[in-house]
Amino acid sequence: MEEELLAKIDPEIFEAIRKETNREHSTLELIASENFCSEAVLAALGSVLTNKYAEGYPFSRDKQGNINFAKDGRYYGGCEFVNMSERIAIERAKKLFGADHANVQPHSGTQANMAAYFALANPGDTIFGLNLSHGGHLSHGHPVNFSGKYFNVIHYGVDQKTEMLDYGELLKMATEHKPKIIVSGASAYPRTLYFDKFQEICDEVGAVQVADIAHIAGIVAAGLHPSPVPYADVITTTTHKTLRGPRGAIIMCKAKHAEAIDKMTFPGMQGGPLEHVIAAKAVCFQEALSDDFKQYQKQIIYNAKVLADTLSGLGYRLVAGGTDTHLMLVDLRNKNITGRDAERALGKSNITVNRNTIPFDPQKPFIASGIRLGTPALTTRGMKEPEMKKIGQLIDKVLSNIGNEKVYTEVNAAVKELVESFPLYAERRAIYDSLAK
Numbered sequence: 001m002e003e004e005l006l007a008k009i010d011p012e013i014f015e016a017i018r019k020e021t022n023r024e025h026s027t028l029e030l031i032a033s034e035n036f037c038s039e040a041v042l043a044a045l046g047s048v049l050t051n052k053y054a055e056g057y058p059f060s061r062d063k064q065g066n067i068n069f070a071k072d073g074r075y076y077g078g079c080e081f082v083n084m085s086e087r088i089a090i091e092r093a094k095k096l097f098g099a100d101h102a103n104v105q106p107h108s109g110t111q112a113n114m115a116a117y118f119a120l121a122n123p124g125d126t127i128f129g130l131n132l133s134h135g136g137h138l139s140h141g142h143p144v145n146f147s148g149k150y151f152n153v154i155h156y157g158v159d160q161k162t163e164m165l166d167y168g169e170l171l172k173m174a175t176e177h178k179p180k181i182i183v184s185g186a187s188a189y190p191r192t193l194y195f196d197k198f199q200e201i202c203d204e205v206g207a208v209q210v211a212d213i214a215h216i217a218g219i220v221a222a223g224l225h226p227s228p229v230p231y232a233d234v235i236t237t238t239t240h241k242t243l244r245g246p247r248g249a250i251i252m253c254k255a256k257h258a259e260a261i262d263k264m265t266f267p268g269m270q271g272g273p274l275e276h277v278i279a280a281k282a283v284c285f286q287e288a289l290s291d292d293f294k295q296y297q298k299q300i301i302y303n304a305k306v307l308a309d310t311l312s313g314l315g316y317r318l319v320a321g322g323t324d325t326h327l328m329l330v331d332l333r334n335k336n337i338t339g340r341d342a343e344r345a346l347g348k349s350n351i352t353v354n355r356n357t358i359p360f361d362p363q364k365p366f367i368a369s370g371i372r373l374g375t376p377a378l379t380t381r382g383m384k385e386p387e388m389k390k391i392g393q394l395i396d397k398v399l400s401n402i403g404n405e406k407v408y409t410e411v412n413a414a415v416k417e418l419v420e421s422f423p424l425y426a427e428r429r430a431i432y433d434s435l436a437k
């Protein structure tokens with residue numbers, strides 16, 4: 001058995017894996033970007049496909065750019081079986097989102113964005129992205145990221161009063177600066193994104209929309225959030241957030257950009273694709289095409305609403321007044337707590353969250369005035385509305401008693417009861433624990 005072998009050959013790494021598995025089970029995971037993938041996804045990830053070099057694609061293109069799967073475009077021999085799995089991954093991604101074309105090779109969301117930007121623009125061109133402190137992502141133009149270094153990035157933001165995207169202001173800015181690309185999408189925006197409105201603005205000023213649905217891909221796939229596919233020319237997404245697959249990303253696009261996107265992904269940005277991860281992406285897409293997955297995504301949203309309502313009933317201010325998605329931002333200023341202190345106190349109570357800036361945050365990002373809470377991971381465990389209510393109350397108990405170790409201990413006991421009722425990776429943990437020294 002492979003676990004037994006690992007425990008014998010490398011007990012230190014085995015121990016790290018065993019402990020992480022137990023941590024995932026024994027804490028309440030509210031980090032909005034995290035999830036727990038299935039055993040089937042893990043099986044593909046742990047397969048021998050990791051051994052195979054397969055630079056290129058499982059298809060070739062004719063002079064008109066038409067794709068032909070009968071003849072591969074790989075630079076290595078022996079690719080017939082990774083061609084099978086990569087082709088299946090491509091077809092399932094297209095079906096799941098209704099896209100013209102899908103590239104399943106990007107190793108991460110940031111690399112997917114890199115390939116998209118460089119396929120559509122040149123260094124120095126103007127790109128619009130959502131301000132990081134208003135919910136944008138590092139790869140949407142932060143100065144420390146490649147996106148901020150290579151492009152002339154102008155950030156748009158949310159309206160100070162509604163804390164929702166201000167499309168009128170965005171149009172004004174776009175008319176003035178004429179960006180090449182407008183990136184839509186966010187990491188910490190709790191409300192619906194209107195990709196059709198983004199596209200109207202793009203059409204008005206001659207920009208291309210790159211929709212980054214890393215966070216919301218699962219709810220988009222389930223039809224519970226407007227899809228950018230009919231509008232945006234290029235769509236990037238990670239596969240490990242609401243989509244619940246392996247860590248990685250894909251790019252989808254209209255047919256006219258397919259060749260440019262593929263060329264920029266390989267050989268532009270990456271060498272050999274991670275074929276074991278691509279196979280795991282295919283498994284994830286298969287799962288995401290099921291009715292169970294749609295039900296799961298619905299429950300994520302119900303759970304987020306109940307958690308938001310519980311917290312707001314307890315006197316917490318939610319950014320933008322609540323949530324339409326899997327996540328919410330809690331402004332802690334009226335409770336006189338910083339995001340960092342809240343994150344630490346909740347961590348001690350086995351409730352995992354991340355500190356997050358709120359729009360127009362007076363604090364530095366390292367401290368932050370808020371926390372971001374998401375329900376995808378807890379929903380995967382089977383938790384529903386009653387548990388969300390309870391968790392909201394536990395969060396309040398901790399945040400109302402910062403520094404009180406006795407309260408942390410009490411909350412810990414309540415968390416333990418909850419996690420034991422919704423076990424995670426139970427068989428896997430039993431095997432690991434039986435092999436532990």
Ligand SMILES: *Cc1c(COP(=O)(O)O)cnc(C)c1O
Nearest residue numbers: 108109110137186187212214215
């Ligand atoms: C998470 C995220 C990414 C990047 O994902 P990595 O795989 O960590 O590089 C990109 N865009 C958005 C909006 C995200 O939320």
